[in-house]
Amino acid sequence: MASMAAVEKSTAASVQTIAQSNPPQVPPQYIQPPQTRPFCSSARAPAANIPAIDLSGLDPTHRDRVRVRAQIGRACRDWGAFHVTNHGVPSSLLDRARAVGSSFFGDSSMDEKLAYACDPSSSATEGYGSRMLENDDSVLDWRDYFDHHTLPLSRRDPSRWPSSPPDYREVMAEYSDRMGLLAKQLLGLISESLGLPTLCIEHAVGEFYQNITISYYPPCPQPDLTLGLQAHSDMGAITLLIQDDVGGLQVLKDGEWVTVEPLSDAIVVLLADQTEIMTNGIYRSAEHRAITNASRARLSIATFHDPSKARKISPVSELISDSSPPRYREVVYGDYVSSWYTKGPEGKRNIDALLL
Ligand SMILES: O=C(O)CCC(=O)C(=O)O
Ligand SMILES: [Fe+2]
16 A cells, blocks of 8 residues: 555554553544454454465575466465565575664654655655545554655655664665565566566566555554454555464455465565456466554554556466456556545445456
8 A cells, every 4th residue: 555645644543552541442533333344254263374385496406486386376366465585685685675664653742754755845745644545534453654655766765764763764775775676576476367468567567666665553442343454455466465473464365365374584565456457367466454452562564565656567478368368447647546545445345447
């Protein structure tokens, strides 16, 4: 859910401030209607976790690309979400990214945080915030966030990111670079898994517009009535996400919410809406949400890889034939984003509107 910061009201109360006052109940704006509450639907104990794919097979000494590609294809078809392990990003970098994020949310004063509040009147939309939509009369998420513009490099200005802890900016810049490389590698495997040339989907996306959102979910007094982040699919091409050991990410699978159990050092891959369009719906974007808990604050870091706003996205021509006609209308990515922010996510409503 990139760049929600665009429409942040810097005066809105942070969820952390509400949580720190130890209310016995959540304020009414945070109470979900019965049908979207986390534990009152048909939710059962999770029978499965998302698949975990070991990328060490890509190492030239293993030469196991065929196996990895097949596993990726299966995970994309069945889930639209999977873990990758042995992905080449040092676990120390993942730990440092989580550490600087926790330090900003946990150790900085509210004044220090508000110094980076998103400015709704400026085109620089990154920063600290809490609300998602400008005229948000829908239920609010139990979440604060910090949104960073990271790629292309012309968008990256670390002086707009926290200066404390002192290594924050350096860590996030390195993290951005490593996630961008991994996203390209994964789009290559996803292309190959469909019998497409390796660079097919990457070229269809064009230059990556990458945003990184650190989400902070304070402990919530009524987790059964509240969502950390409402159900949605991400707008762009591919999202790479890491979480801490608290857990709270859920993916919708065959109508059931499945909890993505934290897997140490792994990275969660979520297919996003433009990949669903480009693959003509052979691969679907993952619908996901975050739940809260009463005892421990949770942190996640989502790295979104999107086309530029001007980019036109449509099913790739190699996948279109008389027997498989296009299933989605062409869309200018910027128009897709605008409509998403106007209507709100509500599951996969936005991409469903493009179905032919
Ligand atoms: O916190 C999470 O695990 C989910 C975050 C997410 O889905 C998003 O930022 O778009
Ligand atoms: Fe998301």
